[in-house]
Amino acid sequence: MTEYNFAYLDEQTKRMIRRAILKGLAIPGYQVPFASREMPMPYGWGTGGVQVSAALLTPDDTFKVIDQGADDTTNAVSIRSFFERTAGVATTTATSEASVIQTRHRIPEDALTENQILVYQVPIPEPLRFLEPRESETRKMHSLEEYGLMHVKLYEDISRHGHIATSYAYPVKVEGRYVMDPSPIPKFDNPKLGNMAAIQLFGAGREQRIYALPPYTQVVSLDFEDHPFEASKADHPCGLCDATDSYLDEVIIDDQGGRMFVCSDTDYCTARQAAGHKGKDAA
Amino acid sequence: MRPLLSVQGVSKRYGAHIGCADVSFDLYPGEVMGIVGESGSGKSTLLNCMAGHIAPDAGKVIFDTRADGPKDTVTMSEAQRRMLSRTDWAFVHQHARDGLRMGVSAGGNVGERLMAVGERHYGDIRGKATDWLERVEIDATRVDDRPTTFSGGMQQRLQIARNLVTGPRLVFMDEPTGGLDVSVQARLLDLLRGLVRDMGLSAIIVTHDLAVVRLLADRLMVMKSGRVVEAGLTDQVLDDPQHAYSQLLVSSVLQV
Numbered sequence: 001m002t003e004y005n006f007a008y009l010d011e012q013t014k015r016m017i018r019r020a021i022l023k024g025l026a027i028p029g030y031q032v033p034f035a036s037r038e039m040p041m042p043y044g045w046g047t048g049g050v051q052v053s054a055a056l057l058t059p060d061d062t063f064k065v066i067d068q069g070a071d072d073t074t075n076a077v078s079i080r081s082f083f084e085r086t087a088g089v090a091t092t093t094a095t096s097e098a099s100v101i102q103t104r105h106r107i108p109e110d111a112l113t114e115n116q117i118l119v120y121q122v123p124i125p126e127p128l129r130f131l132e133p134r135e136s137e138t139r140k141m142h143s144l145e146e147y148g149l150m151h152v153k154l155y156e157d158i159s160r161h162g163h164i165a166t167s168y169a170y171p172v173k174v175e176g177r178y179v180m181d182p183s184p185i186p187k188f189d190n191p192k193l194g195n196m197a198a199i200q201l202f203g204a205g206r207e208q209r210i211y212a213l214p215p216y217t218q219v220v221s222l223d224f225e226d227h228p229f230e231a232s233k234a235d236h237p238c239g240l241c242d243a244t245d246s247y248l249d250e251v252i253i254d255d256q257g258g259r260m261f262v263c264s265d266t267d268y269c270t271a272r273q274a275a276g277h278k279g280k281d282a283a
Numbered sequence: 284m285r286p287l288l289s290v291q292g293v294s295k296r297y298g299a300h301i302g303c304a305d306v307s308f309d310l311y312p313g314e315v316m317g318i319v320g321e322s323g324s325g326k327s328t329l330l331n332c333m334a335g336h337i338a339p340d341a342g343k344v345i346f347d348t349r350a351d352g353p354k355d356t357v358t359m360s361e362a363q364r365r366m367l368s369r370t371d372w373a374f375v376h377q378h379a380r381d382g383l384r385m386g387v388s389a390g391g392n393v394g395e396r397l398m399a400v401g402e403r404h405y406g407d408i409r410g411k412a413t414d415w416l417e418r419v420e421i422d423a424t425r426v427d428d429r430p431t432t433f434s435g436g437m438q439q440r441l442q443i444a445r446n447l448v449t450g451p452r453l454v455f456m457d458e459p460t461g462g463l464d465v466s467v468q469a470r471l472l473d474l475l476r477g478l479v480r481d482m483g484l485s486a487i488i489v490t491h492d493l494a495v496v497r498l499l500a501d502r503l504m505v506m507k508s509g510r511v512v513e514a515g516l517t518d519q520v521l522d523d524p525q526h527a528y529s530q531l532l533v534s535s536v537l538q539v
Contacts (some may be wrong), residue, residue, distance in 0.1 A: 075294045131384075140361075144361065144362045144365060146365065146399065148369075148395060148396070148398040148399025149395065149398075149399070151398040151403070152384070152387060152391050152394065152395050152398060155390070155391050155398065155408065155409075156387055156388060156391050158392055158405055159388055159409070159426075159427050160388075160427065211419065211526065223403075224403055224404060224405040225403050225405075226404055226405050226406050229407050246332055266530070
């Protein structure tokens with residue numbers, strides 16, 4: 001503990017990040033550049049999210065990390081232990097007990113409250129990136145609200161697949177102004193982005209961008225009038241807890257084509273099992 | 284009648300070098316203006332100044348906007364200028380690759396401008412895109428193919444469809460037939476002439492091919508070293524050139 005400043009980053013860096021966060025909250029959906037630091041983990045492992053979390057944490061916080069919905073995968077375990085060691089904060093796997101939740105690719109199934117902050121790890125913050133490679137041009141498009149190109153992507157999806165095949169990182173429009181990449185969450189989670197009680201912060205370390213959604217922000221998924229947005233999930237109940245309303249992972253269990261569907265949110269699933277719900281594959 | 288586009292004293296310098304100097308003319312609705320001259324005479328610089336791609340050092344480019352009447356496009360905000368360039372203006376590049384999105388299907392290319400001005404009904408967009416492909420003589424079954432699979436002439440026609448789908452009033456063309464073989468050129472010119480007449484378009488065509496302006500342009504400007512040396516009705520300039528350079532230009536064309 002003595003080797004590090006609280007939560008690893010020095011106080012000036014945290015101030016700089018907090019400024020970017022405040023600016024992001026003031027302009028929902030706008031990508032605020034910030035001086036991203038080298039973190040003791042590779043890019044792509046959540047360096048942006050970690051920096052945002054470091055700037056937010058206080059000694060009284062309870063911290064939770066989610067990786068693809070799970071609390072016990074490599075990314076989640078390593079980031080959780082990183083802050084246990086460098087900040088000494090309490091950690092938890094229960095969504096309701098956490099005050100700061102860092103997440104990769106999922107929004108928890110349980111509704112969040114006004115006392116919580118959700119921090120997303122973002123690989124590529126620019127929703128227009130794969131359509132327009134020039135950063136100078138995408139910035140101009142954001143500032144002039146030229147978002148026709150985003151629909152060209154959806155158009156291509158429909159013309160090629162017959163429906164909008166984009167199933168994650170589905171672009172949204174924030175408060176009728178900025179088009180935003182919600183990070184690679186499944187589009188099943190998109191409806192939860194809007195009107196959420198918790199603060200949502202997005203950190204992209206390699207790309208050096210922070211953006212934010214203040215509580216109760218209007219977030220609309222882009223679509224066509226005749227091909228409306230649909231929040232899709234696998235059409236099964238959870239094999240372990242029998243939930244029908246949660247996002248499911250497909251798990252291959254043998255090489256005979258056997259498979260099961262389980263909740264991707266492990267906390268939600270274990271809580272339901274503890275409450276006596278039992279799926280068809282539960283032991 | 285009020286001119287659609289009024290160019291007044293437009294100049295552009297590249298350091299000590301002159302791009303174009305003190306060019307003025309009026310373009311009236313439904314009129315096609317040709318700009319000819321040798322390479323480096325400032326034709327493309329002038330065109331880019333008018334289309335808002337580069338800012339002129341001096342002069343005004345006044346466009347008769349639908350909403351607010353004549354406005355100087357040089358001093359208007361970038362947002363307004365870009366709005367004009369995807370609604371009332373069209374720009375046909377010499378190389379179709381510069382004007383198309385090569386990774387996007389033909390339908391998506393044509394639909395982009397529709398979506399940019401707020402069209403949000405997939406069926407309608409696709410219907411209009413297919414309709415436009417047929418108008419530029421591209422088979423409707425190719426609507427989902429990428430332009431990379433198209434021939435040069437088809438790419439150029441696709442670029443024209445993509446530009447005209449929002450019903451612009453002014454089309455800028457930079458050597459639209461450059462790099463195409465003569466039979467394809469002839470077909471493209473025929474198509475362009477038909478579209479210009481049917482839609483009542485005004486157009487400014489930059490080219491060094493006198494045959495193109497003979498067929499398409501009502502009026503002609505001859506440029507040399509950044510200045511307009513002669514201007515007038517196309518047939519008049521081509522049949523009875525007054526300036527020494529115009530005479531050279533006309534006499535350089537091989538008569539077959």
